[in-house]
Amino acid sequence: MTQGWLEKVTGSFDDKKRWRQYKARKEQLPGSYRTTIDALERYFTYAGAIVKGDVLVQMLEDLADLVEGAAADETPIRDIVGEDPVEFAETFISNYSDGQWINKERKRLTDSINQAAAGDA
Numbered sequence: 001m002t003q004g005w006l007e008k009v010t011g012s013f014d015d016k017k018r019w020r021q022y023k024a025r026k027e028q029l030p031g032s033y034r035t036t037i038d039a040l041e042r043y044f045t046y047a048g049a050i051v052k053g054d055v056l057v058q059m060l061e062d063l064a065d066l067v068e069g070a071a072a073d074e075t076p077i078r079d080i081v082g083e084d085p086v087e088f089a090e091t092f093i094s095n096y097s098d099g100q101w102i103n104k105e106r107k108r109l110t111d112s113i114n115q116a117a118a119g120d121a
Contacts, residue, residue, distance in 0.1 A: 015053040022057065025064045033071040036081065037063060040089055048093045051101045059096045 026037055040063060050056045070080050081088040097103065 015057050018057045018061065022060050022064055025068065029067060029071055032077055033067050036077050037067045039085070040081075040092075043086075043089045044093060047089065048096070049101045050093075050096060051104075052098075055096050055098060059093075063092070 026034060026041075029037060041060060044050070044056075044059065044063075048056075048059070050059065067080065069075075070077075
């Protein structure tokens with residue numbers, strides 16, 4: 001009972017555990033890869049506008065998988081993100097659009113216009 005109430009207030013305990021595991025994985029990366037993942041994480045936090053915790057954590061776990069694999073193979077950073085890191089980040093974020101706040105606003109706009117249009121009939 002208490003856990004359910006607390007999770008409603010603070011968010012999922014599982015998501016928090018996954019977040020801590022992601023942070024620990026990130027700390028194990030070699031310097032330049034850690035700098036890359038830090039920069040992408042910061043960009044995703046601001047530009048991604050993902051409000052669903054589980055979607056954000058999944059996206060970051062997927063990013064960690066990608067960067068860990070690249071680090072293990074000693075893949076150069078530019079081979080991961082290309083010449084335009086913003087394009088890479090935007091493409092990556094687009095795979096997680098269901099967690100973005102803008103989708104809620106798009107639905108709200110569409111519903112409002114549909115309601116208004118129905119009133120015209």
